[in-house]
Amino acid sequence: MSTPVTPSRHFDSEGKSIVPSRYTRSRTNPTDRAGEEIEFASQKGIRNTWFSRMRIFVAPYFAEFIGTAVFVLMGCGSNLTYTVLTTNAQSAWLGAAFGWGIGLMLGVFVAGGVSGAMLNPAVALSFAGYRGLPWIQVPFYFFAEFAGAFVGALLAYACFAHSLDPFDGYNRQISGPFGSAGAFGNFARPFIGNGAAFLSEAVGTGLLVLGVFAITDTNNFPARSCTPIAIGLLLTGLALSIGYPTGYSFNPARDLGPRCAAAIWYGADVFTFHGSYTWVPVAAPMAGGILGATAYEFFIVSRRALVEDNESTSVSEHSSVSYEE
Known part of the structure; x- marks a missing residue:
């Protein structure tokens, strides 16, 4: 028969014996322990209910929906503000660019901890291709982002409907001196063809991704807690630098969702205006986003991985030589 092991005793400054905490824990009142176990079992049962599992499943998509709605509401609101209230094109462009950037920042703050806050189908597609987002979730992200953009545009219009009435005389117009549809869906400048617009949107989205x-790359130089601010400033910088030809959509949901909302008041011409321009801000960002992600992964991440592999190889070789000696 084995001899029981007596726990080692410790003594305080007065010479009193102190039993280590791992042994005192076993002296907990059995009634208290039973109550804790019952509480844990009840909480586990609540988490395993159908409703709880459904909440966990839909949480990232609702977060993506709300984050995109906030982003588009603030962006379209800034467009409408400068469309209706100012005639200074320079200040309007600058203010709208910051409005979209701050809107994106807030949207990332809202949804970042739950869904990753991609808020952009081009970004979601790129993350599925290179950052491990499950492909089965991509259609749900797409739908949540388009729906959020649609609702955000509706809210922006609701906030400005009475301001638009005296501006255009209750006659909603797509273009012209009293046109305001461009505050929702993007339209390229009249002198920009669809081919040139496609290139501009693709390049801009590539830089965005x-x-x-x-x-967001933890192995590079990540923004960490400042990620939402950095991403918002990134969009503002792209808007101010290369966004002028097309209005810097760089996001299929940000264009198509508000365009569908605008069709309620401006008519179906919002889809066919400017040579059926609608397909450009949808297709170009998807292509540009993949190209931007591919460029980063192949020319930056792969180079860093190669250096790390070489360093690990040299360390292993050094250790093996030392061992043999």
């Missing part, structure tokens, strides 16, 4: 990958 490239920047997002760099900002």
Whole structure:
């Protein structure tokens, strides 16, 4: 028969014996322990209910929906503000760019901890291709982002409907001096063809995704807690630098969702205006986002991984030589 082991005793400054805490824990009142076990079992049962599992399943998509709605509400609101209230094109462009950037920042703050706050089908597609987002979730992200953009545009219109009435005389117009549909869906400048617009949107989205990958890459130089601010400033910088030809959509949901909302008041011409321009801000960002993500992964991440592999190889070789000696 084995001999029981007596726990080692410790003594305080007065010479009194102190039993280690791991042994005192076993002296807990059995009634208290039973109550804790019952409470844990009840909480586990609540988490395993159908409703709880459904909440866990839909949480990232609702977060993506609300984050995109906030982003588009603030962006379309800034467009409408400068469309209705100012005639200074320079200040209007600058203010709208900051409005969209701050809207994106707030949307990322709202949804970032739950869904990752991609708020952009082009970004979601890129993350599925290179950052491990499950492909089965991609259609749900797409739907949540388009729905959020649609609702955000509706809310923006509701806030400005009475301001638009004296502006255009109750006659909603797509273009012209009293046109305001461009505050929702983007339209390229009259002198920009669809081919040139496609290139501009693709390049802008590629830079956006490239920047997002760099900002969120923990092995590069991540923004960490400042990620939402950095991403918002990234969009503002792109708007001010290369966004003028097309109005810097760089996001299929940000264009198509508000365009569908605008069709309620401006008519179906919002889809066919400017040579059926609607397909450009949908297709170009998807193509540009994949190109930007591919460029980052192949020319930046792969190079870093190669250096790390070489360093690990040299360390292993050094250790093996030392061992043999």
